[in-house]
Amino acid sequence: MNAQTRETSHYGSNNDRRIVDAKVIVACPGRNFVTLKITTRSGVYGLGDATLNGRELAVAAYLQEHVVPNLIGRDAGRIEDLWQFLYRGAYWRRGPVTMSAIAAVDVALWDILGKMSGLPLYQLLGGRSREGALVYAHAHGSDIAEASDDVGRHIEQGFLAVRAQCGVPGVKKAYGAVAAGKAYEPAESELPAETVWNTPRYLDVVPKLFERLRKDHGDDVELLHDVHHRLSPIEAARLARSVEPYRLFWLEDATPAENQKSFELIRQHSVTALAVGEVFNSIWDCKHLIENQLIDYIRTTLVHGGGITHIRRLADFAALHQVRTGFHGATDLSPVTMGAALHFDTWAPNFGIQEYMLHVELTNEVFPHDYVFRDGRLHVGDTPGHGVDIDEKLAAKYPYSPKQLPIARLEDGAMWDW
Ligand code: CS2
Ligand code: MG
Numbered sequence: 001m002n003a004q005t006r007e008t009s010h011y012g013s014n015n016d017r018r019i020v021d022a023k024v025i026v027a028c029p030g031r032n033f034v035t036l037k038i039t040t041r042s043g044v045y046g047l048g049d050a051t052l053n054g055r056e057l058a059v060a061a062y063l064q065e066h067v068v069p070n071l072i073g074r075d076a077g078r079i080e081d082l083w084q085f086l087y088r089g090a091y092w093r094r095g096p097v098t099m100s101a102i103a104a105v106d107v108a109l110w111d112i113l114g115k116m117s118g119l120p121l122y123q124l125l126g127g128r129s130r131e132g133a134l135v136y137a138h139a140h141g142s143d144i145a146e147a148s149d150d151v152g153r154h155i156e157q158g159f160l161a162v163r164a165q166c167g168v169p170g171v172k173k174a175y176g177a178v179a180a181g182k183a184y185e186p187a188e189s190e191l192p193a194e195t196v197w198n199t200p201r202y203l204d205v206v207p208k209l210f211e212r213l214r215k216d217h218g219d220d221v222e223l224l225h226d227v228h229h230r231l232s233p234i235e236a237a238r239l240a241r242s243v244e245p246y247r248l249f250w251l252e253d254a255t256p257a258e259n260q261k262s263f264e265l266i267r268q269h270s271v272t273a274l275a276v277g278e279v280f281n282s283i284w285d286c287k288h289l290i291e292n293q294l295i296d297y298i299r300t301t302l303v304h305g306g307g308i309t310h311i312r313r314l315a316d317f318a319a320l321h322q323v324r325t326g327f328h329g330a331t332d333l334s335p336v337t338m339g340a341a342l343h344f345d346t347w348a349p350n351f352g353i354q355e356y357m358l359h360v361e362l363t364n365e366v367f368p369h370d371y372v373f374r375d376g377r378l379h380v381g382d383t384p385g386h387g388v389d390i391d392e393k394l395a396a397k398y399p400y401s402p403k404q405l406p407i408a409r410l411e412d413g414a415m416w417d418w
Contacts, residue, residue, distance in 0.1 A: 049337040
């Protein structure tokens with residue numbers, strides 16, 4: 001027992017809130033997910049997602065070996081203090097493994113707070129700023145015509161925003177550009193498949209894709225595109241300028257951003273809106289980008305960025321610079337992250353858009369949730385907490401299965417970004 005005792009609040013004494021169990025659940029209901037379930041003495045539990053695609057077991061071990069022993073006996077109501085404890089106390093700061101583990105604890109504690117107080121998470125954050133969160137779907141095709149048909153299908157389904165990717169002529173297989181109807185993220189093999197990338201051909205096809213999409217689908221639909229870190233800064237600037245006539249909602253990950261100053265070059269040459277940050281895990285990864293207004297949307301989401309406690313700080317900082325959120329929402333983030341992110345989106349004054357790549361049915365069965373898609377937006381329910389649960393018995397039927405996304409090389413064999 002630590003010093004934080006004998007305190008009561010409107011939602012119970014901290015004796016009820018004491019953490020008595022923390023369980024790391026690893027399962028593969030369609031994709032691999034790592035989930036942390038924290039249980040308090042009162043029996044109320046909270047869930048946090050700790051999934052780091054392709055490196056799942058590293059986070060599971062970090063939690064199991066280094067975090068869980070520190071949680072038992074602590075007051076689940078001290079969310080900020082536990083965040084600081086796990087961040088500062090580890091001595092080693094930041095990094096995707098650490099920050100995903102901290103996020104799982106943090107989101108689980110916010111879930112507990114919601115359940116104990118009988119309030120949905122968005123209410124704890126400050127209440128609704130909007131009725132629903134605008135989402136974008138994924139459309140793709142092996143060529144421009146197929147991708148355009150797929151965009152049309154998504155518009156018919158009610159999406160107001162669609163991300164479009166298409167095959168690159170002469171490039172046999174590129175991550176993100178599969179035939180329409182096939183899974184966008186082919187995490188198929190135990191070791192990563194190797195694909196061959198060609199930048200000049202890609203730079204040639206993308207403006208043609210968006211010219212066609214505007215012709216076929218008009219000006220109302222919001223269109224997005226993910227470059228997936230494959231360009232140099234000057235190439236990214238060229239692409240951003242070449243798609244200006246088609247008014248993209250955003251161009252994502254146009255160039256890797258370890259060196260945040262790279263984005264200055266893109267900004268100098270183009271007014272296309274820019275999004276980046278799904279691989280970031282801390283406010284420090286985007287501080288220069290945000291305070292110099294080099295981006296328009298920040299994509300870092302709860303699971304990889306230290307949970308609600310840290311991302312709220314990041315979002316508030318972004319708001320000061322008129323940068324909006326556009327959280328990562330691929331199928332390798334669990335519905336727990338989606339649910340929590342949607343509550344955040346419902347509150348955040350500077351919310352922009354939410355990525356929504358639909359989970360397969362089995363994933364949804366393992367993680368029952370109350371968010372629903374309606375009229376181009378996702379709507380959270382009023383279940384206390386973040387509204388996402390786990391069916392542990394069902395999850396246990398789908399054990400961890402190592403799977404990797406494909407990587408890329410250039411035609412001369414050199415390793416490239418994907
Ligand atoms: C992609 C992701 O959703 C996106 O924008 O970039 O699919 C990303 O490749 C994966 O989440 C990586 O694990
Ligand atoms: Mg992306």
